[in-house]
Amino acid sequence: MKDHNSESSQLEAFRSTLSTNSRLNDLHLDDTLLIKFLRCRNYDVTQAMTALTAYVDIINKRSDLFSWTDEIKKVIEAGIFLHYPERTPDGCVVNLVTPGKWNPSDFSYTTYIKLAILWSEVLLLDEDVQKNGFIVVIDMSGIKLTHIYHTGVSNAKLFSDLTERILPRKLASIHFVNASRFQDAGLALFKPFMTASTKQVMHFHSKDCSTLHKFVPPNLLPASLGGYAKEVPASTYIHLLEKNKEKVFKIWDQLRN
Numbered sequence: 001m002k003d004h005n006s007e008s009s010q011l012e013a014f015r016s017t018l019s020t021n022s023r024l025n026d027l028h029l030d031d032t033l034l035i036k037f038l039r040c041r042n043y044d045v046t047q048a049m050t051a052l053t054a055y056v057d058i059i060n061k062r063s064d065l066f067s068w069t070d071e072i073k074k075v076i077e078a079g080i081f082l083h084y085p086e087r088t089p090d091g092c093v094v095n096l097v098t099p100g101k102w103n104p105s106d107f108s109y110t111t112y113i114k115l116a117i118l119w120s121e122v123l124l125l126d127e128d129v130q131k132n133g134f135i136v137v138i139d140m141s142g143i144k145l146t147h148i149y150h151t152g153v154s155n156a157k158l159f160s161d162l163t164e165r166i167l168p169r170k171l172a173s174i175h176f177v178n179a180s181r182f183q184d185a186g187l188a189l190f191k192p193f194m195t196a197s198t199k200q201v202m203h204f205h206s207k208d209c210s211t212l213h214k215f216v217p218p219n220l221l222p223a224s225l226g227g228y229a230k231e232v233p234a235s236t237y238i239h240l241l242e243k244n245k246e247k248v249f250k251i252w253d254q255l256r257n
Contacts, residue, residue: 007043011031011034013045014045015034024053027255028254029254035130036168037051039131040130040169051166059255060255060256063256064114066114068241068245069114071107071114073234073238074106074107075111075112076237081096081112082095083119088217090172092135093126093129093133094216096222097138097139099138099142100139101142109159110155116162117162118245120163120167121251122248132172133170134171135216136173137177137221139225140186140187148185148189153189160190161193164198173201174198175203175216176203176204177205177207177209177225209226212225212226213227
């Protein structure tokens with residue numbers, strides 16, 4: 001992990017690179033935002049610059065994804081996407097995703113993407129999360145053909161690009177549980193767009209989840225995955241987003257042109 005002096009020197013180098021970029025040098029980007037991009041790319045200025053440029057591009061091309069609507073609450077209430085307040089011993093935040101709980105007639109996959117972006121940015125307000133990263137656990141149970149159909153190739157690519165190449169977050173590892181031959185077809189929709197680095201941290205686990213517990217402590221997993229985390233009501237997550245969304249919007253405003 002970088003000390004303060006090293007981080008400051010990398011920030012200076014980042015600003016120097018930004019000053020030569022005609023696309024970005026007119027934006028008023030604060031140090032907090034730039035450091036977040038440096039941390040997510042392990043202080044590699046070139047990679048941080050690539051991610052930042054891609055973020056500016058997507059937020060200006062797809063402004064609809066970077067906004068709040070009450071439809072987002074439906075994703076939370078469905079229990080598709082959640083995390084527990086505690087961290088792993090390594091300081092990672094654990095996201096639990098259960099795509100099979102999605103009813104496409106209730107909201108679109110685009111709404112799910114909007115929540116994933118906003119949720120990531122709210123969690124990234126915590127500097128420890130910026131430094132230590134995310135562990136994503138995907139419970140594949142319940143995935144059906146209708147989920148694959150209503151996701152589609154274009155959304156699969158968009159989601160992969162956002163979560164792996166653009167959002168300023170580290171992916172420590174990603175875990176798939178309860179996968180079957182049919183659920184594998186859902187994963188196959190995303191695989192062509194996954195980065196090599198993501199594929200290197202992918203893990204598949206049997207239904208008893210004993211191997212998953214080597215990566216994620218049971219106190220950070222629900223009973224359905226062999227854990228004993230206390231259930232967090234949807235209202236808690238909604239309150240967390242509504243409390244912090246304006247902070248995120250101010251960050252996004254720096255990136256708009």
